[in-house]
Amino acid sequence: MKLNLKRPIVFFDLETTGTNIISDRIVEISYLKVMPNDEKEIKTRRINPEIPIPKEASDIHGITNEDVKNALPFKAIAKLLASQIEGCDLAGYNSNRFDIPILAEEFLRAGIDVDWTKQKFVDVQTIFHKKEPRTLLAALKFYCNRDLENAHSAAEDAKATYEVLKAQLDKYPDLQNDIIFLSNYSSFNKKNVDFAGRIVYNEKKQELFNFGKYKGLLVEEVLREDPSYYNWIMQGNFSLYTKKVFTNIKLRQAFGNK
CATH class of the missing domain: 3.30.420.10 (Ribonuclease H-like superfamily/Ribonuclease H)
Structure with a gap:
């Protein structure tokens, strides 16, 4: 065909x-x-x-x-x-x-x-x-x-x-x-935001952590309440694409409404 x-x-x-x-x-x-x-x-x-x-x-x-x-x-x-x-x-x-x-x-x-x-x-x-x-x-x-x-x-x-x-x-x-x-x-997981599945969407298309101590919490809220967690991710053993997605969320949070 x-x-x-x-x-x-x-x-x-x-x-x-x-x-x-x-x-x-x-x-x-x-x-x-x-x-x-x-x-x-x-x-x-x-x-x-x-x-x-x-x-x-x-x-x-x-x-x-x-x-x-x-x-x-x-x-x-x-x-x-x-x-x-x-x-x-x-x-x-x-x-x-x-x-x-x-x-x-x-x-x-x-x-x-x-x-x-x-x-x-x-x-x-x-x-x-x-x-x-x-x-x-x-x-x-x-x-x-x-x-x-x-x-x-x-x-x-x-x-x-x-x-x-x-x-x-x-x-x-x-x-x-x-x-x-x-x-x-053929999608492996339609909820994944990054390829590794470290970040997933909820039913409202909001990004959630899918690992670690903040699993299930909104990424934007965590980055706002615990800014040091972003630095930990950037220095950690995560894929470059996952880090890029986290960075995009952080930038959107900082400049999205300006």
Whole structure:
């Protein structure tokens, strides 16, 4: 089934030094951009993570320190990459919980402030797990009746994710061929304000702490009553994107009515 698109959507996959969103880095990114007229563009780029790639990670994706020693670091390509996904929705496999958050961290480290609120995210894994709880390998076999060759290659995984989503739309009549619907359906947690879920919305769309001693309390009230807590967060082991969200709330509180 051809995707019903109102604007381009980018199916992407990352290979990284590990699974820690805060401390690990991207070593390869592949994306398949699908246009509303069904034209496609695919690109793959190796990235120097500027930290060692552990053997455990290399054993999974096959990318070694030697492979990326002459590659550009993320900060050198960040501006170009941001322009390539600007105005596009994003899709991936387990992307809402991993690929999007780690990509957001890399952009912030590079000084690029992407406005993620303007994009819709479709997580094909979430759709798959709601319908047939398995892996990407099994998803491709189940929906497309073919095996995934060269698994853990970012390019192959991105293309496989695209094929699986189209097949899911063919298989399930209740799945609407609409990116907003698919984004909502595959959302890991619609209440999250930041990707890590440290801040969540209540029913009035007000931000609440979702951790620590102030869990369940309004962020604005806590920052007003205990200003030092903001400094503790800024110095703590939180993702850059989470810190950015806290900062935006603090600035809105200070200047929103001026």
